[in-house]
Amino acid sequence: MAFQALLKLLSSNQSQAPPPNSTSCAGIPEAWDVLHRVLPTFIITVCIFGLLGNILVLSVLLLPRQRLKVAEIYLAHLAASDLMFVLGLPFWAENIWSRFNWPFGASLCRVVNGVIKAHLFISIFLVVAISRDRYRVLVHPMASWGCRRRWQAQATCLLIWVAGGLLSTPTFLLRSIKAIPELNISACILLFPHEAWHFVRMVELNVLGFLLPLAAIFFFNYHILASLRGREEVSGSRCGGPKGSRTTALIFTLVAAFLVCWAPFHFFAFLEFLFHVQAVQGCFWEEVTDLGLQLANFFAFTNSCLNPVIYVFVGRPFRTKVWELYKQCTLRSLTPVFSSHRKETLQPFWRS
Secondary structure (H helix, E strand, C coil): CCHHHHHHHHHHHHCCCCCCCCCCCCCHHHHHHHHHHHHHHHHHHHHHHHHHHHHHHHHHHHCCCCCCCHHHHHHHHHHHHHHHHHCCHHHHHHHHHCCCCCCCHHHHHHHHHHHHHHHHHHHHHHHHHHHHHHHHHHHCHHHHHHHCCHHHHHHHHHHHHHHHHHHCHHHHHHEEEEEECCCCEEEEEECCCCCHHHHHHHHHHHHHHHHHHHHHHHHHHHHHHHHHHHHHHHHCHHHHHHHHHHHHHHHHHHHHHHHHHHHHHHHHHHHHHHHHCCCCCCHHHHHHHHHHHHHHHHHHCCHHHHHHHHHHHCCHHHHHHHHHHHHHHHHHHHHHHHHHHHHHHHCCHHHC
16 A cells, blocks of 8 residues: 555645645545545445355355365365455554554554455465366366366465465565654554665566466466367357356456456556656656555455355355255254154143
8 A cells, every 4th residue: 555655645735735836736635535434434345245255155165064176175265365354454444544543553553464465465366276277177177187186276275375475474574653743643554674675566566466367367268268169169059058158257257357356456556666766757646646546455355255256156056055054054943943842742641
């Protein structure tokens, strides 16, 4: 988040008015007031739906105590990552509601932002792993039978969690509380020890966290679509059409949601880097970068609510699991009632 630019901007807005002929960001105070009022409500809404959706996903996958399939292992880890993330959203909502005054201390400043940064990488890497798994099943089905194992999926997820933790280490180390006397706040911000860290952060965030995963997702899904299209032409629309159409629609939804949710955030993060190195300058770009990054940052997090829908609820097997779990819970709740009524009917009449 562009806290440094934001705080400098708010400080300049509280200073004396600029001369009439000077160029000023006159519209920014009103825009930030709207953001402070509206965005916390949006964040809490995302938190509630994210909690409900991902808890339901984990419940359906884990409560039956059955061995998870390979695809379900990835989905369970994705839901766990999203659930971990949304638990930190109330802290962000309070931070924005307080006009970026962080009231929770330095430890939570590092932990909350570090966990959110780790989720950014973990969720994207899991999307790549899911696309790769579908690629192996649909494009190379014969080869996948011998090498597609549950322990390999678990090991892949473990490596993804480790990679997300390592990539978020700078956030754990460099996030700190900084007092801003002119605004009378204590902000939770990134304090880079050297200017070169801005370039490192850009490479880590935009390249490792978006461009390379995006290239892998496009590669896998392109070949999946080509394979499905070839099967439809061979088998005919009557046999292969419906299933291929459902799979194709799911893949397009996956890629579209990934782009819609994350592309704006990474665009404004890269724009922030360009503004910092003065590749773009001026009040207009400052407004666009600061406000755009704030809005795109939280808009990207709606992906945590969409993931249960895209990867799970669209699938027919999951709806079957939900129905089976519902029937099991209903039968368990009704069994004691039936048993008690049966015992009462079998009691001798002289005990009534």
